[in-house]
Amino acid sequence: MTYRPHPFSWCPGDGARHATTSHRPQTGAEVTALCSAAFTADHSDAAWLWPTCAVCNAAAHDMAGTPKARRSG
Numbered sequence: 001m002t003y004r005p006h007p008f009s010w011c012p013g014d015g016a017r018h019a020t021t022s023h024r025p026q027t028g029a030e031v032t033a034l035c036s037a038a039f040t041a042d043h044s045d046a047a048w049l050w051p052t053c054a055v056c057n058a059a060a061h062d063m064a065g066t067p068k069a070r071r072s073g
């Protein structure tokens with residue numbers, strides 16, 4: 001199988017790290033996330049410390065075709 005890059009990128013904004021199908025939006029860009037949240041991209045240092053949006057995380061895993069991390073044993 002050929003590796004395909006994920007069709008989304010992670011973009012912090014509005015207090016959480018969201019995933020979006022926009023291609024690497026720059027700070028200040030209007031972004032619509034996979035969870036349908038609309039916000040302004042914020043790539044400040046603090047922004048990367050925000051929690052990952054659970055809805056985007058699940059949607060991103062679906063798009064990437066990988067199951068969510070499971071505990072083994």
Ligand SMILES: [Zn+2]
Pocket residue numbers: 017018019033034035036037053054055056057
């Ligand atoms: Zn989100």
